[in-house]
Each structure stands twice: as structure tokens, then as C-alpha cells.
Amino acid sequence: MFKYVKLLTLLLILATSFVQAKVIHNERSLYRNILVEDKGDLRCLKFNVKSTKTQQSCYLKSQPQQLVFNYTKLLMASLLLNPEPKRILIIGLGGGTMSNTLAQLYPNSHIDNVEIDPAVIKVAREYFGFFENENVKTYNQDGRIFIKRALLKKQSYDWVILDAFNGDYIPEHLLTKEFLQEAKTLLSDNGMLSSNTFSLSELYAHESATYQAVFGDFLQIRNSTNSNRIILVSKNGLSNTTIDTKNIARLDARLTPYNVNIEQLHQNIVSTENNQNWPQNTRVLTDQFSPANLLNSK
Amino acid sequence: MTKKSNYSNIFIYLLAFTSGFSIMGIELLGGRILAPFFGSSVHIWGSIITVFMLSLSLGYLLGGKLSTRSPSLSTYGLIFVVAAITLLPITLFSQWLMEAIFLTVEDSRYGSLLASMALFFIPTVILGMLSPYSVRLLVTSSNESGQVAGKLYFVSTLGSALGTIVTSFYLIMWFDINVIIFSFCTLLACLGLLAIFINKIKHSHASELSHV
Numbered sequence A: 001m002f003k004y005v006k007l008l009t010l011l012l013i014l015a016t017s018f019v020q021a022k023v024i025h026n027e028r029s030l031y032r033n034i035l036v037e038d039k040g041d042l043r044c045l046k047f048n049v050k051s052t053k054t055q056q057s058c059y060l061k062s063q064p065q066q067l068v069f070n071y072t073k074l075l076m077a078s079l080l081l082n083p084e085p086k087r088i089l090i091i092g093l094g095g096g097t098m099s100n101t102l103a104q105l106y107p108n109s110h111i112d113n114v115e116i117d118p119a120v121i122k123v124a125r126e127y128f129g130f131f132e133n134e135n136v137k138t139y140n141q142d143g144r145i146f147i148k149r150a151l152l153k154k155q156s157y158d159w160v161i162l163d164a165f166n167g168d169y170i171p172e173h174l175l176t177k178e179f180l181q182e183a184k185t186l187l188s189d190n191g192m193l194s195s196n197t198f199s200l201s202e203l204y205a206h207e208s209a210t211y212q213a214v215f216g217d218f219l220q221i222r223n224s225t226n227s228n229r230i231i232l233v234s235k236n237g238l239s240n241t242t243i244d245t246k247n248i249a250r251l252d253a254r255l256t257p258y259n260v261n262i263e264q265l266h267q268n269i270v271s272t273e274n275n276q277n278w279p280q281n282t283r284v285l286t287d288q289f290s291p292a293n294l295l296n297s298k
Numbered sequence B: 001m002t003k004k005s006n007y008s009n010i011f012i013y014l015l016a017f018t019s020g021f022s023i024m025g026i027e028l029l030g031g032r033i034l035a036p037f038f039g040s041s042v043h044i045w046g047s048i049i050t051v052f053m054l055s056l057s058l059g060y061l062l063g064g065k066l067s068t069r070s071p072s073l074s075t076y077g078l079i080f081v082v083a084a085i086t087l088l089p090i091t092l093f094s095q096w097l098m099e100a101i102f103l104t105v106e107d108s109r110y111g112s113l114l115a116s117m118a119l120f121f122i123p124t125v126i127l128g129m130l131s132p133y134s135v136r137l138l139v140t141s142s143n144e145s146g147q148v149a150g151k152l153y154f155v156s157t158l159g160s161a162l163g164t165i166v167t168s169f170y171l172i173m174w175f176d177i178n179v180i181i182f183s184f185c186t187l188l189a190c191l192g193l194l195a196i197f198i199n200k201i202k203h204s205h206a207s208e209l210s211h212v
Helices: A002-017 A070-080 A097-105 A118-127 A143-152 A177-186 A201-215 A245-258 A262-268 A292-297 B002-038 B042-066 B073-104 B108-138 B142-174 B177-211
Strands: A022-028 A033-039 A042-046 A055-060 A087-091 A110-115 A136-140 A157-162 A187-197 A219-222 A229-234
Touching: A022 A118, A033 A118, A042 A118, A055 A097, A070 A097, A070 A157, A070 A187, A070 A229, A070 A245, A070 A262, A087 A097, A087 A143, A097 A110, A097 A245, A110 A118, A110 A143, A118 A136, A143 A177, A143 B002, A157 A177, A177 A187, A177 A201, A187 A201, A201 A229, A201 A292, A219 A262, A245 A262, A292 B142, B002 B042, B002 B073, B002 B108, B002 B142, B002 B177, B042 B108, B073 B108, B073 B177, B108 B142, B142 B177
Parallel strands: A087 A110, A087 A157, A110 A136, A157 A187
Antiparallel strands: A022 A033, A033 A042, A042 A055, A187 A229, A219 A229
């Protein structure tokens, strides 16, 4: 059954790639250009026209459940650490795909979405079926400020998802040791943090060193096709969070309808514990030193 | 004598260049200093640019006024030294100050405006005073006043352009923000003290000459 679904999706994507893309919404927000493009059954959110790394969020109009994007599937690997997150914080909304999927998977969990650009929130609601209810909330705020205010209110989250980077620009204050420390404090006792990042060349080392400085060794899953990677850390460090293989079976049945192969993901997870692929003396990014975008373009 | 005054004019232009360089370097760093507490939304830059423009405008007014009271190279140098001292709190107390503002002001627009005010208003007013004061020191006849003012704005704004590009392209990639600001302070203070020193030598030299 799973194979057929996969094949069907593949065929659909293939078929749609021959169809001419049609821009159905185009607007210049305070922060970027926002484009909504229809290509047959596939609808995508884009933040810039010319760059190749700009597709923020895509979904199939006929099968909104299916996760089209590889990185959203990769993010699901985090559930291996904690299969029942009760309070979830998503920084960076995009089309709202992640929030929608998690709201279906965990209808009783509380999800807070934080997005800096009001135009993105509007587009997610109008064109991507992003839904909100008493459990799913959206805040138009800078991610760092949201976390600082949440700390003051003594809130905590079981799962924090950082998805505020796109291939073209990194908000540098969301990639410093101080910020990660704040995010770590916001985690519940066995809380976890997943970060979807695009670091290339020099930034790869600096980003890794910064995460390691705050969380110790971490897990990561890479996408073979581009520079995309998911960094997965937990409040208690790696040693206390060895993946319970029972979780794989538990999650498998639930995630298959979303086109996520959790067993495959489990095999692809790499720990930095015995796999550190950046120089030991790499400078950690701080609020005082955070030239992330300059480092990423070198 | 004309050659000597030429040298002192070049020195004044150099100082004006440095002040333009530092102003924009600091303005650019302002965004990074505020980001951890007030985010990187568009209104952060709104706050910073507003405060810099406001304080420069007041600085021009005050500097012009001050230049009518026995203008001298040593007062000019003193303004540099004071500017350097008033910049120091940015490196020393900004965390504490921004935290206090963050806790009291919920709206990050007014929070960032207040924080920019607290951190950048006084030093930028003082740096702004230097422009009209430089014109006063350089102008010797009303005929050339426009040309001198034009040259001075050319030099100091060129300094601003360079301060912006050097800080954003290179300095932030090499150094901590505090190290960069501290270097600006040191540079301004040293040039200011040099101006005071040169003025002293000139005066003692002049008085020696008059004795002969």
C-alpha cells in the first residue's frame, strides 16, 4: 500500500513538472518577495524568483496530507526522541505545512507558530490551508523576542522547531550561543530542539561548534541532494536520549500516511559523538560575533 | 606659515573623516546590538536611523553655537575625547540597559527606540557637533566658506561611506562588536588628544616667536 502511494506521488510530481507553472499570488512584503505558484496539482510558496533554493513550502492540493518537502520529513525524525510532544513551538511559519501536519498527528497538543512577516501568515492562511484553533496559535513576532518573553512567563515546550532560515538569508541573532541558551532554557525536562538549516562551507563548522557549545554532541540528518540539514538536540544531552527502538514501530503506522518513512530516517541519523566533521578550534558564534551570512557566502 | 596652516587643515579634515567613519560604523553595529532584545524587524532600523538623524541634527545646532565662542583646536580635540568617553557605555552597560528596557516596555518598537536613545543619543550629538566646528576652524574668509563647507562634507561623508562598508563587509567578520566600538573610542580619543597637543605646541611656538 505504502509503495503505491509513493509511486502515485512520484508520478504526480513528474506529471506536474511538465505543466507550466502559474503564479497565482505575488506580493512584496516588508521583508521579501512572496510568490505562490501553481504547477498542476503542486502549489509552492517562494520567497524569491531567481534563486534556486527558494521553495519554502509545497503541498499537493489533492492530497494536502502528503509531505512533499524532504526537510519536513527529515524534521519528523525528531519524534524518535519524544513521540508524544505536548507543547510545540515552531519559529518560522512558511506555508504552515509543519503546523498542519503536527496538528493532525497530535490534535491534543498545543502548537505555537511564530512568524516575523505578517504577509507570510496571510498567504499561509489563504493559499495553503493553514489552520488555527484553540490549540494552534500564531504570533506575528521576531522568534528571539517570542522566546525571551515566553521565558519571562515561565513557559516551556517539549519540542522547539527552528525553521526561520531560508537558503538566501539567515537571521543572525537566531544562530548565536546566547540565543541557543535561551531556547534550551525554554525546553521542558526531556524537551528537544530541531533546527532546519542550510549552512555551507565555513558556516557549517561555526554553526556546528555553536550547537555543540550549548548542547554537547548532537544528532543530525542530512539531505543528500542539497546543503539542507536537520540538527537535533535535547535538553539533557545525547547520552540520556538514546533512541528507544520501540518508538520506531509506534511511529511508523502514524507517519506512513504523511509519506514519511521513519525507519529510513532512523538509519540516516548520525551522531556527532564519533563523527565530528569540523575543526575542533572553530570559533563559536555569539551575539558579539555572528557574521553568519558572510560566512555562508564564502 | 601658510604651509603650516595647510598641515593643520589636513589634520582637521582627517579628524572629520574619522568622525564620519565612526558614526556610520556605530550606526551599523546598532542593529546587531539591539537584535538580541528587540529582534531584526524593520522597525529596529527605523528606531536607529531616527535616533541618529535626530541627534546629528541637534549636534549640528550645538556645534555651530559652540563655534562662536573662542574656537580653538584644543576645544575641537576635547569634543573628540568626550565623544569617545560617551561611546564607552555601549560596550560596558548595553546588556544591562537593554534588559531593563525589555522588561519594562512590551512593544519592541518603542523598546528599540528607547534603547537606541539611551545608547546612541549622547555620543551622536557630540560627534555631530564636530561638523560645524570644523567649518569654523577651516574658514578664513566668507568668500571661501561655501567651498570649505563643501569640502568638509565631502570628506566626512566619504568617511561615513567607508565606515559603513568596512564595518559591514570586514570588521564584523573579524572582531567582536565590543572590540570594534572600543577601537573607535580609542581612535577618536587619540586623535582628540593629538589635536589638543598640537594646539599647545603651536601656542608655545607662537608665544616664543612673539618674544623674539
